[in-house]
Amino acid sequence: MNMDVISLGELIAEFVRVHRGVMHDVADLYMGPFPSGAPAITIDSAARLGLNAGFIGVVGNDDFGHMIINRLRRDGVDTLRVIIDNDSITGLAFVAYDQSGSRRFVFNLKWSSSAKLTPSLINPDYFTGVRVLHVSGSTMYIGKGPRDACIKAMSEARRRGVLVSYDPNVRVELMSINDTRELFLNSLRLVNVLLISEEEVNVLMGGGGALENAIKLLNKGPEIIVVKRGVNGSFAVSRGNQYHEEYAFEVNEVDPTGAGDVFNAAFIYGYLKGWGINQILKFANAAAAIKVTRMGPMEGPGGINEVLELMRKGKQRGVK
């Protein structure tokens, strides 16, 4: 089967604090395990929207690993290239929200099965017929093996004319900002579509406004820069400095983790369908808004109709 989109990287069992404002240094309730990992969320969401999607990664031979594989399979993701490793434990993430809604993570990734992703697991044959390779920077922050695997995958994709989409998904818990910035700027030459949050574009570009930073990035490789702005929606700039913007949908926020990765899947979907950029942004805002209303990082829209319905019936902030 020819794949529309493939990705690689961490597969994580995630636990989310039940009560907002309770951080990780006291005893209280967590909910989970939820299947997670930024690139896996994008791929699972893409499959749920109806794309042929596949994933390359490593889980431990434990209940968490089996839970994640079962979930990806249930949603139609090709998991033939997900390895079950007997000598490591599936990656773990714990998430807490403080009162202002900002997140704190505790990760076990560098010492987990996710760190066992290496270039040898990237078989160039898998790229035949693929239309998009999606890469998350979060994978590259785990260690040398995963980083080299991502660079090999991106280089292979570019060599074969496969479109590369990239989300830096900055994780200060895994890599310093200075190292992250260097890696980001070095990776851009391999990227066609950059999907980045407003905060990230400003941090990685050393301050300034998101629009001016996005325009600067157009000179570094990508042909389109998409900036995700949380409750403010998203905008994109493309070659020739064309500007597009869409407001977010008004929804009840329950758990925003994963919204960016669901957005990425929806953006890729619209891009592959050849839609106009504004229509894609609106669709991706709607898909991500659905995710925000649900607990668990991978719990975005179950299918395309749900997204189309929110686009029809939902209210966009700032639009009368």
Ligand code: ATP
């Ligand atoms: P994450 O890394 O947590 O997955 P992100 O930081 O990459 O997310 P955000 O900008 O927070 O990305 O969210 C992605 C998209 O989700 C936004 O562009 C917006 O469309 C939608 N979104 C996020 N938060 C909300 C919200 N509270 N209400 C409606 N839509 C939202």
Ligand code: MG
């Ligand atoms: Mg993100």
